[in-house]
Amino acid sequence: MATRLAEFVAEELWLLIGVVTFALVSLAGIAGLEALAGAISIVGWFLLTPLFLFWGEEIAALYVGDEEAASDTDDAEPDALEELKRRYAEGKIDDEEFEHRLERLVAVDELPDDVFARGSSTETDAGDNRREREYERES
Structure with a gap:
């Protein structure tokens, strides 16, 4: 289970954050909360999405506490x-x-x-x- 979670964090969480950010910004905009929509977009798109896109493997390694999660997930066999x-x-x-x-x-x-x-x-x-x-x- 921890391996699947680490793979999700390393490879796909950035996309989920981007989609959820879009939905929340849209809802906040419809509700007339433009300041909240701006804050959500800055945190979601400009902070969290790039963070998990570029450093997802390292974050997964920290989260799981496993050094192997930081290595390439495509490289299943040992060197x-x-x-x-x-x-x-x-x-x-x-x-x-x-x-x-x-x-x-x-x-x-x-x-x-x-x-x-x-x-x-x-x-x-x-x-x-x-x-x-x-x-x-x-x-």
């Missing part, structure tokens, strides 16, 4: 390098295995973003040969 460091520190892998996996992680990070993208059916033979060479280097 591979952090996981590797953790396993090495716990003694689950030895020095040689750590260094081997670290080299592979660094090599993958240095590759262009489109290397792992699926190609179209009209790829050239040069592209296929390049993939075969990359596969041989990894083996």
